[in-house]
Amino acid sequence: xxxxxxxxxxxxxxxxxxxxxxxxxxxxxxxxxxxxxxxxxxxxxxxxxxxxxxxxxxxxxxxxxxxxxxxxxxxxxxxxxxxxxxxxxxxxxxxxxxxxxxxxxxxxxxxxxxxxxxxxxxxxxxxxxxxxxxxxxxxxxxxxxxx
Numbered sequence: 001x002x003x004x005x006x007x008x009x010x011x012x013x014x015x016x017x018x019x020x021x022x023x024x025x026x027x028x029x030x031x032x033x034x035x036x037x038x039x040x041x042x043x044x045x046x047x048x049x050x051x052x053x054x055x056x057x058x059x060x061x062x063x064x065x066x067x068x069x070x071x072x073x074x075x076x077x078x079x080x081x082x083x084x085x086x087x088x089x090x091x092x093x094x095x096x097x098x099x100x101x102x103x104x105x106x107x108x109x110x111x112x113x114x115x116x117x118x119x120x121x122x123x124x125x126x127x128x129x130x131x132x133x134x135x136x137x138x139x140x141x142x143x144x145x146x147x
Contacts, residue, residue, distance in 0.1 A: 011027070011028040012025040012026060012027055012028065013025065013026055013027075013028055013045075015043075015045065017036045017038070017039065017041060017043070018041070018043075018114065018115070019036060019039045019041040019060065019113045019114050019115050020036060020038050020039040020041070020113045020114060021114065022036060022037075022038045022039070024036060024043075026045055030045065031045070032044065032045070033045075039060075039113045041060070041113070041115075060113055060115040060116040060119065061115040061116065061118055061119040062119060063116060063119065064105060064112065064115065064116035064117060064118065064119025064120040064121075064123070065119035065120065065122060065123045066119075066123070067101070067102075067105060067116075067119075067120060067123075068097075068098050068099070068101040068102035068105060068120055068123045068124055068127060069098060069123060069127070071094045071097045071098065071101065072091070072094040072095065072097075072098060073094075074094070088138070092135065092138070095127065095130070095131035095134065095135070096131065098123070098124070098127035098130075098131060099124040099125075099127040099128045099131065100124075101120075101124075102120045102121060102123045102124025102125075102127055103120075103121065103124045105117060105120035105121075105124075106118075106120045106121035106124060
């Protein structure tokens with residue numbers, strides 16, 4: 001004896017995860033938090049007047065921003081433990097590594113989520129500008145000191 005109540009199937013809304021590009025679906029009447037099963041990104045989803053609302057709470061951008069800077073602290077600390085010239089050399093080497101590591105992370109499509117790569121790319125550009133300006137200043141200072 002079957003029920004006379006027809007089975008209604010709820011419509012789903014399809015969205016793309018802004019962090020890893022995975023296609024996600026959620027019920028049309030759902031409003032609230034949702035976690036991507038791939039990258040674990042927390043999204044706040046819902047529909048408002050038939051317009052999708054997606055809000056991101058993302059710390060991966062800032063982790064990607066800080067990750068390329070870490071060699072500065074390591075090489076500078078090693079250099080400061082010895083002579084001043086070694087400290088300067090270690091600091092300059094770390095400034096050259098900063099954009100290299102940042103752009104390497106930014107190009108690692110299969111390894112890192114999109115927001116982490118975006119943070120690393122922004123950090124690498126800042127590293128290029130900062131390292132270039134500081135390098136010019138140090139080399140001009142050394143040129144004046146050698147005269």
